[in-house]
Amino acid sequence: xxxxxxxxxxxxxxxxxxxxxxxxxxxxxxxxxxxxxxxxxxxxxxxxxxxxxxxxxxxxxxxxxxxxxxxxxxxxxxxxxxxxxxxxxxxxxxxxxxxxxxxxxxxxxxxxxxxxxxxxxxxxxxxxxxxxxxxxxxxxxxxxxxxxxxxxxxxxxxxxxxxxxxxxxxxxxxxxxx
Amino acid sequence: xxxxxxxxxxxxxxxxxxxxxxxxxxxxxxxxxxxxxxxxxxxxxxxxxxxxxxxxxxxxxxxxxxxxxxxxxxxxxxxxxxxxxxxxxxxxxxxxxxxxxxxxxxxxxxxxxxxxxxxxxxxxxxxxxxxxxxxxxxxxxxxxxxxxxxxxxxxxxxxxxxxxxxxxxxxxxxxxxxxxxxxxxxxxxxxxxxxxxxxxxxxxxxxxxxxxxxxxxxxxxxxxxxxxxxxxxxxxxxxxxxxxxxxxxxxxxxxxxxxxxxxxxxxxxxxxxxxxxxxxxxxxxxxxxxxxxxxxxxxxxxxxxxxxxxxxxxxxxxxxxxxxxxxxxxxxxxxxxxxxxxxxxxxxxxxxxxxxxxxxxxxxxxxxxxxxxxxxxxxxxxxxxxxxxxxxxxxxxxxxxx
Numbered sequence: 001x002x003x004x005x006x007x008x009x010x011x012x013x014x015x016x017x018x019x020x021x022x023x024x025x026x027x028x029x030x031x032x033x034x035x036x037x038x039x040x041x042x043x044x045x046x047x048x049x050x051x052x053x054x055x056x057x058x059x060x061x062x063x064x065x066x067x068x069x070x071x072x073x074x075x076x077x078x079x080x081x082x083x084x085x086x087x088x089x090x091x092x093x094x095x096x097x098x099x100x101x102x103x104x105x106x107x108x109x110x111x112x113x114x115x116x117x118x119x120x121x122x123x124x125x126x127x128x129x130x131x132x133x134x135x136x137x138x139x140x141x142x143x144x145x146x147x148x149x150x151x152x153x154x155x156x157x158x159x160x161x162x163x164x165x166x167x168x169x170x171x172x173x174x175x176x177x178x
Numbered sequence: 179x180x181x182x183x184x185x186x187x188x189x190x191x192x193x194x195x196x197x198x199x200x201x202x203x204x205x206x207x208x209x210x211x212x213x214x215x216x217x218x219x220x221x222x223x224x225x226x227x228x229x230x231x232x233x234x235x236x237x238x239x240x241x242x243x244x245x246x247x248x249x250x251x252x253x254x255x256x257x258x259x260x261x262x263x264x265x266x267x268x269x270x271x272x273x274x275x276x277x278x279x280x281x282x283x284x285x286x287x288x289x290x291x292x293x294x295x296x297x298x299x300x301x302x303x304x305x306x307x308x309x310x311x312x313x314x315x316x317x318x319x320x321x322x323x324x325x326x327x328x329x330x331x332x333x334x335x336x337x338x339x340x341x342x343x344x345x346x347x348x349x350x351x352x353x354x355x356x357x358x359x360x361x362x363x364x365x366x367x368x369x370x371x372x373x374x375x376x377x378x379x380x381x382x383x384x385x386x387x388x389x390x391x392x393x394x395x396x397x398x399x400x401x402x403x404x405x406x407x408x409x410x411x412x413x414x415x416x417x418x419x420x421x422x423x424x425x426x427x428x429x430x431x432x433x434x435x436x437x438x439x440x441x442x443x444x445x446x447x448x449x450x451x452x453x454x455x456x457x458x459x460x461x462x463x464x465x466x467x468x469x470x471x472x473x474x475x476x477x478x479x480x481x482x483x484x485x486x487x488x489x490x491x492x493x494x495x496x497x498x499x500x501x502x503x504x505x506x507x508x509x510x511x512x513x514x515x516x517x518x519x520x521x522x523x524x525x526x527x528x529x530x531x532x533x534x535x536x537x538x539x540x541x542x543x544x545x546x547x548x549x550x551x552x553x554x555x556x557x558x559x560x561x562x563x564x565x566x567x568x569x570x571x572x573x574x575x576x577x578x579x580x
Binding site: 057088090096097099100 | 449452453456457459495497
């Protein structure tokens with residue numbers, strides 16, 4: 001067993017609107033380490049929990065660049081160094097002919113890095129996550145909406161935070177064991 | 179079915195639109211007078227620039243028609259919000275049909291196949307022309323085909339406009355099925371007619387050269403310039419009610435995404451044509467590029483690769499950039515200029531071995547453009563900016579929530 005501790009407080013809501021409203025209130029109250037769970041994407045929820053940017057575009061860009069450079073370098077090596085063949089009197093290094101494969105390799109690597117980057121940045125696969133210690137959290141994939149304030153938040157206090165979440169009139173509140 | 183907000187929001191374009199229209203018309207008339215003087219002094223230069231300007235503005239008109247039909251097939255708020263801008267742009271076709279007439283006057287100046295065969299000294303070329311003028315490129319054939327194109331475009335625009343106008347009235351019935359039934363075949367017809375028109379009007383300037391993707395390059399160019407034009411107009415309207423209430427970042431985002439897609443398709447077509455001709459390296463085909471890559475024209479080509487494709491592409495990768503109409507509009511204006519330069523690079527090298535810009539290349543586009551914009555803004559001001567009683571109008575008429 002790991003040390004007995006608290007992962008955070010979880011509040012349950014009935015509708016996406018009340019979840020977004022609650023998320024705004026939590027932000028205004030000064031909490032920063034906050035997350036939300038819902039069965040489907042909700043417009044404006046990411047901004048409401050203070051989530052603005054992620055590193056995905058950078059990962060995809062780097063993946064794409066690596067793919068493009070690899071594709072070009074591979075063709076250059078094949079047609080100029082490894083096995084040069086004279087095709088229609090054109091130079092060995094005929095860049096127009098290399099563009100298509102370079103492009104395709106860019107797309108391929110960007111696509112693969114998008115999938116792998118998404119998994120890595122989400123920390124997947126993740127066999128254990130504390131939120132599942134709350135039995136009602138199973139409804140997050142059906143018709144309930146959850147908001148969590150993590151215990152790592154500097155403003156977190158087991159009494160104050162609970163009281164504050166209660167003021168948002170959720171359907172239920174649970175302390176999430178770590 | 180009447181949305182509640184219609185009653186308290188005036189959907190007509192702001193009065194400034196009529197003012198802009200009048201000013202455009204004045205500019206157009208002044209430049210038209212200058213062009214007319216120029217047409218008598220240097221008719222050869224005038225007609226090249228005239229064809230160029232005509233094709234550029236025709237592109238905005240027909241591209242708007244194509245995007246509109248695309249919207250009728252796919253739906254979505256992005257299309258509803260610019261629907262009447264596109265509609266006003268496509269309803270300028272009568273003016274463009276009128277402006278097509280001067281091209282007939284300059285036929286022998288523009289097209290070598292329209293000249294008397296005896297005047298051509300090159301033996302090889304004369305034999306080739308004898309063949310093509312008998313089979314396809316005759317003056318009467320050119321005229322008949324032009325009439326067919328304009329009748330087809332006019333027919334499509336007539337019905338699209340008429341059914342759209344019905345949606346301004348509370349008793350409107352649901353026209354979306356009719357729109358769909360017309361738009362599917364309409365897009366196919368547009369694809370064919372614009373290909374033939376591009377062959378007749380531009381590709382035939384060099385009757386010994388053939389490229390099968392040429393028509394599609396024109397098609398995507400037209401759609402791209404029409405979309406950019408719609409973004410520019412939507413930016414102007416965004417300063418005033420009702421557009422300031424209706425335009426959401428999500429719609430602008432979609433316009434930015436479409437712009438990115440169209441730019442990539444343009445680059446794809448342009449590059450495919452180049453790759454195939456470069457790989458074949460046959461005398462009949464490669465001469466087209468030899469002309470356009472030498473004598474200074476190569477710099478224009480390189481400029482297009484960088485600033486019609488590469489730089490806009492990089493800008494449009496950014497999500498915040500695509501969502502902000504006040505920033506996107508600058509790229510839209512830039513791409514419209516690049517569209518003009520692309521047409522210039524396709525047309526002008528036929529007449530001049532060395533890179534050259536004549537007075538007409540600068541004056542005539544303003545003449546055609548001024549008149550065209552005058553008509554466009556008149557059209558834009560004469561109808562509500564959203565067909566309020568269309569079944570899918572509610573999605574844009576809902577209040578903007580912050």
